[in-house]
Amino acid sequence: MRNTANDMTPFIGFIGAGNMASSLLAGLVQQGVPGTQLGATDPDPDKRASVARIDGLLATADNATIARRADVLVLAVKPQALEAACRSLTDALSGREPVIVSIAAGITTTTLTRWFGRELALVRAMPNTPAMLGLGATGLFATEKVTDAQRGVADQLFRGVGKAFWLESEADLDLVTALSGSGPAYFFLFMEALVDGARELGMPVELARALTLQTAVGAAHMAQDSGQALSELRRQVTSPGGTTEQGLKVMEREGMRRIAREVLMAARARAAELAHELGDGSDAR
Numbered sequence: 001m002r003n004t005a006n007d008m009t010p011f012i013g014f015i016g017a018g019n020m021a022s023s024l025l026a027g028l029v030q031q032g033v034p035g036t037q038l039g040a041t042d043p044d045p046d047k048r049a050s051v052a053r054i055d056g057l058l059a060t061a062d063n064a065t066i067a068r069r070a071d072v073l074v075l076a077v078k079p080q081a082l083e084a085a086c087r088s089l090t091d092a093l094s095g096r097e098p099v100i101v102s103i104a105a106g107i108t109t110t111t112l113t114r115w116f117g118r119e120l121a122l123v124r125a126m127p128n129t130p131a132m133l134g135l136g137a138t139g140l141f142a143t144e145k146v147t148d149a150q151r152g153v154a155d156q157l158f159r160g161v162g163k164a165f166w167l168e169s170e171a172d173l174d175l176v177t178a179l180s181g182s183g184p185a186y187f188f189l190f191m192e193a194l195v196d197g198a199r200e201l202g203m204p205v206e207l208a209r210a211l212t213l214q215t216a217v218g219a220a221h222m223a224q225d226s227g228q229a230l231s232e233l234r235r236q237v238t239s240p241g242g243t244t245e246q247g248l249k250v251m252e253r254e255g256m257r258r259i260a261r262e263v264l265m266a267a268r269a270r271a272a273e274l275a276h277e278l279g280d281g282s283d284a285r
């Protein structure tokens with residue numbers, strides 16, 4: 001697991017230095033990982049220059065340089081670019097046993113194993129966009145070859161950008177994709193609908209937006225900090241015969257719970273379909 005360098009921190013290398021890699025690198029630095037134990041590759045000189053602002057970080061256009069050195073190799077390219085990236089790494093990884101962490105949506109460990117041409121220690125991660133702000137929610141799955149130490153580093157990688165949750169089964173990543181991966185958009189739509197509704201009822205749009213956002217932030221904080229069941233929190237703000245009760249009655253009558261379940265089922269089905277389109281997910285589940 002350890003790099004040969006004197007430093008006992010493993011060397012963490014990124015293939016692709018785009019949005020997600022930049023956020024994960026920032027999270028690692030914030031947790032005290034020294035820049036000398038970090039590396040990133042990207043064909044774009046501007047992206048290399050951007051991550052090279054981390055003191056000591058090794059930025060290069062050559063994937064093999066990073067693959068030869070990394071104890072933890074993070075695949076942070078778009079799913080469509082992943083096959084070429086994996087195949088380009090096989091020679092450099094020959095005789096080495098790093099843990100490979102893939103954040104590409106829909107690419108299964110079976111597909112990754114085929115592209116690498118041998119069985120490696122693999123972690124699949126499904127982060128979401130709030131990771132850019134350090135408020136991400138990430139689902140993680142590890143293959144049997146992944147050691148406890150390697151799990152620890154993968155965990156650290158995603159705790160640096162929010163919260164991380166380990167899954168027992170790889171197929172569960174499809175539901176994570178549907179819930180937290182796509183989830184920000186569901187909340188955006190609901191907030192958009194509240195803002196539009198308030199505007200149509202006569203409120204200036206800026207005020208409606210500000211009230212909606214602050215209410216969403218406040219409700220999420222209350223739910224997270226109180227540790228109470230969501231249903232209990234809802235009951236506490238619902239006085240009998242009051243305004244909230246009337247609003248909630250409409251949500252229940254119009255099928256809010258059924259909509260949520262159908263939204264998840266549709267998104268999960270699409271995640272499974274994408275696995276087939278992007279690689280060969282059929283034999284991973």
Ligand SMILES: NC(=O)c1ccc[n+]([C@@H]2O[C@H](COP(=O)([O-])OP(=O)(O)OC[C@H]3O[C@@H](n4cnc5c(N)ncnc54)[C@H](OP(=O)(O)O)[C@@H]3O)[C@@H](O)[C@H]2O)c1
Binds near residue numbers: 020
């Ligand atoms: N952004 C998110 O919130 C989010 C959430 C969940 C999962 N993910 C996953 O995270 C991955 C990265 O997303 P992103 O938003 O960070 O993408 P991004 O900003 O496009 O970054 C990917 C970078 O990798 C570079 N690249 C492409 N092929 C490469 C290769 N063979 N070797 C080295 N670098 C290569 C790309 O360069 P070019 O632009 O020149 O091709 C680009 O700079 C994706 O698989 C995505 O599914 C992202």
